[in-house]
Amino acid sequence: MTTAPPPPGPPRPFAPPPFVAARFGSGLAARAARWGKRPTVAVSVVFPGAGSASDPPGHEGLADLTADVFLGGTRRRSARQLAAAIDDLAAILEISAGSDSSVARLFVLESDLDAGLALLAEVLTEAAFPEDEFEKSRRRLVDTLTEQRSEPDFLVRERLLDRLYPGHPYGRLTPTERGLGASSRDDAARFAAERLSLGRATLLLSGSLDAEHLLRAAESVFGSLPVPETAPPPAVPDAPAIPGFTVHLVHRTGSVQTNLLFARPAIPRSHPRYLPAIAANQSLGGGASSRLFHVLREERSLTYGAYSSLSPRVRAGHFGASIDCRTDVTGDALAGLLQLIREFAAAGPTPDEHRRSQRYLSGNFVLARETPGAIVQDEVSRLLNGLPDDEFATWRERLAAVTVADAQGAARDFFDPSVGVLAAVGDAGRLRPVLEPFGEITLWDADGPRT
Amino acid sequence: MVASGTPTPMKLTFDIPCETRTLPNGLAVVVAPQPGLPVVTVDVTYDVGSRVEPEGKTGFAHLFEHLMFEGSENVAKGEHFRLVAEAGGTMNGTTSEDRTNYYETLPAECLDLALFLEADRMRALVLTEEKLRNQREAVKEEKRLRVDNQPYAPSFETADALAYDAFAYRHPVIGSMDDLDRATLDDARGFYGRYYAPGNALLCLVGDLDPEDAFARALGAFGGVPPRTTPPPFRFEEPAPRGERRASVRDVHAALPALHVNVKGPARREGDALALLYAEKVLGGGESGTLWRRLVKDEEKALSLSIHFDERRGPSLFRVFGIARPGVPHAVLEAGIREELSRLAEDGPSSAEMERARRQLAADMVRSTQTTQAVAFLLSEYGLYDADPVLWREDFERILTMDAAAVREAARRVFTPDRISVVEVHPGEAP
Numbered sequence: 021m022t023t024a025p026p027p028p029g030p031p032r033p034f035a036p037p038p039f040v041a042a043r044f045g046s047g048l049a050a051r052a053a054r055w056g057k058r059p060t061v062a063v064s065v066v067f068p069g070a071g072s073a074s075d076p077p078g079h080e081g082l083a084d085l086t087a088d089v090f091l092g093g094t095r096r097r098s099a100r101q102l103a104a105a106i107d108d109l110a111a112i113l114e115i116s117a118g119s120d121s122s123v124a125r126l127f128v129l130e131s132d133l134d135a136g137l138a139l140l141a142e143v144l145t146e147a148a149f150p151e152d153e154f155e156k157s158r159r160r161l162v163d164t165l166t167e168q169r170s171e172p173d174f175l176v177r178e179r180l181l182d183r184l185y186p187g188h189p190y191g192r193l194t195p196t197e198r199g200l201g202a203s204s205r206d207d208a209a210r211f212a213a214e215r216l217s218l219g220r221a222t223l224l225l226s227g228s229l230d231a232e233h234l235l236r237a238a239e240s241v242f243g244s245l246p247v248p249e250t251a252p253p254p255a256v257p258d259a260p261a262i263p264g265f266t267v268h269l270v271h272r273t274g275s276v277q278t279n280l281l282f283a284r285p286a287i288p289r290s291h292p293r294y295l296p297a298i299a300a301n302q303s304l305g306g307g308a309s310s311r312l313f314h315v316l317r318e319e320r321s322l323t324y325g326a327y328s329s330l331s332p333r334v335r336a337g338h339f340g341a342s343i344d345c346r347t348d349v350t351g352d353a354l355a356g357l358l359q360l361i362r363e364f365a366a367a368g369p370t371p372d373e374h375r376r377s378q379r380y381l382s383g384n385f386v387l388a389r390e391t392p393g394a395i396v397q398d399e400v401s402r403l404l405n406g407l408p409d410d411e412f413a414t415w416r417e418r419l420a421a422v423t424v425a426d427a428q429g430a431a432r433d434f435f436d437p438s439v440g441v442l443a444a445v446g447d448a449g450r451l452r453p454v455l456e457p458f459g460e461i462t463l464w465d466a467d468g469p470r471t
Numbered sequence: 472m473v474a475s476g477t478p479t480p481m482k483l484t485f486d487i488p489c490e491t492r493t494l495p496n497g498l499a500v501v502v503a504p505q506p507g508l509p510v511v512t513v514d515v516t517y518d519v520g521s522r523v524e525p526e527g528k529t530g531f532a533h534l535f536e537h538l539m540f541e542g543s544e545n546v547a548k549g550e551h552f553r554l555v556a557e558a559g560g561t562m563n564g565t566t567s568e569d570r571t572n573y574y575e576t577l578p579a580e581c582l583d584l585a586l587f588l589e590a591d592r593m594r595a596l597v598l599t600e601e602k603l604r605n606q607r608e609a610v611k612e613e614k615r616l617r618v619d620n621q622p623y624a625p626s627f628e629t630a631d632a633l634a635y636d637a638f639a640y641r642h643p644v645i646g647s648m649d650d651l652d653r654a655t656l657d658d659a660r661g662f663y664g665r666y667y668a669p670g671n672a673l674l675c676l677v678g679d680l681d682p683e684d685a686f687a688r689a690l691g692a693f694g695g696v697p698p699r700t701t702p703p704p705f706r707f708e709e710p711a712p713r714g715e716r717r718a719s720v721r722d723v724h725a726a727l728p729a730l731h732v733n734v735k736g737p738a739r740r741e742g743d744a745l746a747l748l749y750a751e752k753v754l755g756g757g758e759s760g761t762l763w764r765r766l767v768k769d770e771e772k773a774l775s776l777s778i779h780f781d782e783r784r785g786p787s788l789f790r791v792f793g794i795a796r797p798g799v800p801h802a803v804l805e806a807g808i809r810e811e812l813s814r815l816a817e818d819g820p821s822s823a824e825m826e827r828a829r830r831q832l833a834a835d836m837v838r839s840t841q842t843t844q845a846v847a848f849l850l851s852e853y854g855l856y857d858a859d860p861v862l863w864r865e866d867f868e869r870i871l872t873m874d875a876a877a878v879r880e881a882a883r884r885v886f887t888p889d890r891i892s893v894v895e896v897h898p899g900e901a902p
């Protein structure tokens with residue numbers, strides 16, 4: 021009977037597929053890579069600068085609203101006809117706004133690639149933005165805000181971002197009701213023309229067909245479409261500094277748990293120390309074998325899970341840690357969480373922790389890239405963040421070169437919890453005295469400041 | 472100007488080759504090579520789920536799943552997580568009403584590690600009072616996190632309890648706090664001895680592996696697990712439908728009213744089950760499903776609407792759950808749902824609806840089998856429930872050739888008032 025875990029065999033080579041670049045006669049940039057075991061193709065059209073961070077002042081939510089109403093019909097089809105055409109192909113066609121970009125995504129069977137690309141092109145270049153569909157989208161987004169405010173996870177993230185990036189567009193988790201109300205159908209059409217123009221886009225494809233085949237199919241549809249020149253979007257401002265350590269308590273009636281989320285400013289995705297920071301985070305709270313989970317769940321039974329993460333954006337980023345616990349152990353859980361982060365920031369990972377984190381991240385890099393959609397998403401991220409062409413081809417090699425001193429330095433510089441925001445959601449009456457020792461508390465209701 | 476094309480006819484355009492063998496101790500082993508990416512998934516599925524729990528012991532199958540990660544003879548507490556992470560892998564376990572599974576996805580060169588971990592806990596799990604206490608608290612916290620503190624989540628428990636008569640499916644997988652508190656170490660030892668025998672499980676290996684080599688490695692790892700008595704197949708009787716049922720609950724966390732309309736249907740693969748997958752797509756597929764389109768888009772009565780045929784080994788539920796728009800009464804949602812169910816039963820799907828649904832079901836199969844983990848789950852389900860992991864192919868062919876009349880007849884038989892249960896969810900505290 022084997023009594024010790026068997027060692028791994030020799031590592032097998034893995035490299036993500038290279039993207040083949042093309043520029044169509046129209047000027048549109050496209051990139052394609054062959055990948056995947058099934059006859060399906062993933063397509064993305066990425067529009068940098070078309071995210072919610074670029075919402076015009078007073079129109080917070082316009083990027084989301086515009087993305088939503090793109091599928092409200094084209095010059096040739098009503099919303100219903102367009103939905104039927106997409107569903108007839110069993111395709112998924114969606115447009116969504118993130119902070120720094122909007123992305124149109126198409127998932128289609130290989131056999132229907134031409135038809136799927138044609139629909140995607142029609143939506144992107146012939147969207148009609150009908151008034152009635154615009155109003156429907158607006159009403160749905162407003163009602164969604166009402167529903168989201170009943171979810172503790174939403175409330176804690178909303179308050180955290182609001183205080184971590186005060187007055188900055190990264191501080192908004194969702195559209196605002198006021199911003200939605202102030203936006204018109206013409207605002208959406210203008211935002212689409214200026215920000216979601218093919219002149220600012222890159223078309224990305226991956227699937228079971230050769231890259232050249234994918235590019236030919238794309239060019240036959242997109243190659244003759246106009247690629248208008250548009251002005252670059254306004255730059256996202258630098259994130260403001262935040263003062264010390266602040267505590268924000270959101271009252272939620274009937275909560276049987278406390279949702280705790282701590283975060284502090286860290287680094288954007290393109291920062292040269294991003295890999296050391298990722299390695300350090302893995303040791304602290306990246307998974308079930310990391311310190312936070314091991315101590316707070318497995319040793320102390322304070323929670324179902326405790327994790328930390330990096331949330332990088334194009335212009336800024338933050339480090340965060342979260343724990344959900346029952347109300348009566350909130351003080352112990354929070355003290356334990358902050359103490360573990362403090363200790364980790366001071367000393368960083370041990371050499372053994374660092375080695376294990378590198379192995380986890382390196383292996384997981386392969387597992388996370390089984391599908392064409394994942395390969396396209398890598399390329400979206402690379403383009404948005406201005407990363408080099410070989411970012412993912414050399415990722416594991418560069419990770420292996422990160423030393424424990426590099427990770428310790430990243431922990432020291434980016435994880436120190438003496439500066440940051442603590443957001444808590446729960447029963448404010450019971451939590452207030454528990455949280456007071458951690459700092460002066462600002463009280464909130466689900467809808468905003470408590471009066 | 473861009474011309475849109477015409478969809479191509481549907482056919483099965485890929486296969487998942489696999490082979491099954493049974494080890495001398497009774498463990499069924501399925502191996503499915505998926506060459507290419509150097510990744511492998513190891514999935515062990517035990518033929519035990521929450522349906523076996525008697526009254527007073529709810530939540531035990533899931534609690535036991537947690538204990539399976541707490542160490543075995545050659546794996547110390549916490550080491551399972553550490554070893555898999557160190558190998559660059561991911562792992563987890565899931566418990567449903569019908570089965571419990573444990574899986575690792577990891578670089579292909581680490582296959583032996585996953586086999587070692589799974590075999591060691593199948594052979595010699597180490598249970599202690601401290602581990603039970605620790606994991607009981609973790610599960611209770613999980614229940615607070617996923618059910619008690621979330622809007623609408625408790626109402627799903629009410630909806631199941633209303634729809635089913637037999638206790639097997641009436642109670643939730645997560646269990647009750649009182650029953651979790653009552654769980655003892657003797658319960659855990661008995662449960663392990665009864666249900667965690669190699670003959671009551673199926674091991675599935677999917678990924679970049681050579682089949683003969685994989686079978687040899689599986690035998691090497693699991694061959695030393697002694698055979699144990701395998702429990703008899705679990706059976707329960709769900710009484711025939713006896714009329715419509717209704718309930719109304721308050722939800723302190725909900726901001727908007729919501730409604731469950733559930734229809735009791737056949738077990739997976741039985742009778743009209745495959746036809747009800749069509750019904751799911753016709754009513755709720757994409758943005759042109761008739762029911763979804765009507766209530767969410769056209770009439771704006773629902774903020775969200777999920778339509779899902781929840782297939783089980785026993786009677787399944789055709790589930791419709793909708794969150795109302797502000798000011799929309801439950802009755803309006805309910806009327807819309809009932810009308811569309813009735814329309815499908817009376818008229819059946821149009822030819823366009825039928826072809827759209829056929830294509831969506833086929834595309835789902837393509838998209839949902841892109842990863843080794845998803846393939847392992849698919850083969851394990853058929854392998855454990857039907858003793859034939861490749862039966863998915865037969866079902867897929869039946870789906871591709873089904874006609875509209877079969878869907879209409881299925882809807883006629885299943886969408887009848889006596890099978891319906893309705894739960895209204897009212898925001899706010901009880902008066």
